[in-house]
Amino acid sequence: MSVTGVCSICRAPGAQRVCDRCGSVVCDTHHDARGVCTDCAPDAGDHPAPGRR
Template sequence: MSLTGLCQVCEAATADHACDRCGRAVCDDHWNGSARACSACDAGRS
């Protein structure tokens, strides 16, 4: 899976991670490494 392109949350930074839950490519700022999820998915969990 290619990770080239922009973060699909902020669309302002280069995406460095792929969310295991939704598959979105996200930047460091929108990645929760401990949850292995993007900030959008992590916000949906308590």
């Protein structure tokens, strides 16, 4: 079972990730390592904060 759609952020086709928080389908580029989209990520930016909740 695979979810494929259009990235909610950049509108790129072939997005296969689903945000764990808002449920939006996003591409791998806009999917954070924590399972949320970069739009929901607390520190959506260039520098991730390791060990931070």
